[in-house]
Amino acid sequence: MATQGNQIRESMVAGADLSSAQFTFVKQNTTDREVVAAGNGDAAFGVLINDLESGEAATVVTHGRVLIEVGTGGITANDDIGVDANGKAVTAATNDIIVGKCITAAGSGERGTIDFFRGGNASA
Numbered sequence: 108m109a110t111q112g113n114q115i116r117e118s119m120v121a122g123a124d125l126s127s128a129q130f131t132f133v134k135q136n137t138t139d140r141e142v143v144a145a146g147n148g149d150a151a152f153g154v155l156i157n158d159l160e161s162g163e164a165a166t167v168v169t170h171g172r173v174l175i176e177v178g179t180g181g182i183t184a185n186d187d188i189g190v191d192a193n194g195k196a197v198t199a200a201t202n203d204i205i206v207g208k209c210i211t212a213a214g215s216g217e218r219g220t221i222d223f224f225r226g227g228n229a230s231a
Contacts, residue, residue, distance in 0.1 A: 112172030117153065119165040129158040130176045130218060131194035132206065133167060142167060147192040150204040154223055169225060172210060174218045181214040187230055188221050196221060199230035 122141035125133070132151035133142040142165050145151045153167035154175055175188075178195035182188065188196050189203030196219065199205050205227035213219030 114168045114171035114173060116156075117167050117169050119152075119167050121159045121161050121163050121165045124161050125155060125165065126158050126160050128155050128194060130174050131155060132175075132190045132196070133165070133194065144194045145190045146194065147190065148200070148203040149190050150225070150227065151190050151194075151206045151223075152225065168223060171223060172220060173223050175207075175221050175223075177213045177215055177217050177219050179215050181212065181217075182209045182219050182221075183212045184209055188223075189230060201230055203230045204228070205230055 119142045122136035122143045132145035134145040135152045136143045153169040154173045175196040178191035178197040186209040187199040187205045188207040189199030191197045207221040207223040211220035
């Protein structure tokens with residue numbers, strides 16, 4: 108069972124249509140306080156926990172335990188987590204930025220739990 112825990116959340120603005128991006132990674136856009144979908148290997152700004160359209164208020168978990176949509180291959184407890192091309196959590200591949208640790212395993216297309224952190228190092 109996936110759970111959420113202590114979190115730091117920030118209010119941002121959706122810089123694009125994120126109506127199908129709930130529980131995926133986002134990154135900061137070039138416009139102040141805007142977030143857009145994160146992509147393959149990106150250093151994510153946080154995890155979007157609401158679904159919204161461009162210009163609406165985005166709630167982003169920037170640190171802490173959070174639910175996340177899982178990409179191809181699934182994730183396993185204690186995996187270093189990276190970002191796939193669709194902004195979903197995957198086991199970090201070589202040179203991916205590590206953005207968290209898996210707490211609750213999940214298969215592709217399911218939701219798992221990770222401890223998210225910004226500013227991770229590249230996976231070896």
